[in-house]
Amino acid sequence: MAVARHMENIRRVLHVPDVSSVLHSLRQETFGILCMKKGSAADDCYVFDRDGIVFGPARTVVGDVIVRIDDASAFLPAVGEPLIGSDAWANLFPIMTFLRDGGIPFSSVSLKRREKEIVITLPDSGTLIYASLEFSPERSLRALPEFQKKIPLASLEYMDLRAEGKVFYK
DSSP: OHHHHHGGGOOEEEOOTTSOOEEEOOOOOOOEEEEEOOTTSOOEEEEEOTTSBEEEEOOOOOSSSSEEEEEOSSOOOOTTSBSSOHHHHHHHHHHHHHHHTTSSOOSEEEEETTTTEEEEEOTTTOOEEEEESSSOOHHHHHHHHHHHHHSOGGGOSEEEEOSTTOOEEO
16 A cells, blocks of 8 residues: 555654644655674665664665664664664764765774774775764864874874773874
């Protein structure tokens, strides 16, 4: 039926007390892709929106506009559920936005759930950038363009943003 086909696009029901209930249909847009690493088997990938809510399976990952996050934990994503807790998502969202907007080139992004951190790998050099999901990374992200003017990220082995307000590098 036509209604069943459009149910996947319905995100929430909005109730307005002074007016009758209104069914508000929002088309969900892919903000990122979460891929569950399964060793040598094919990865199971899921799309999520800008609120960090998983809304369906993903087929192929191509392009720079949509960030793919690899997760090797035992977490099992469920449609309609968040891919990570709300506090961690509030800290992951600026990182995702920074990467989507071309803040730095990257080849991979890995989620370390137990450690509550994200690891970004730069292309060619393999430089690793570590960021914590326990506090907002926005100050550190804003400082990266100025830092790169002095020291190219590709010349580093790693950059560590896991201490709030501090940047360590080697």
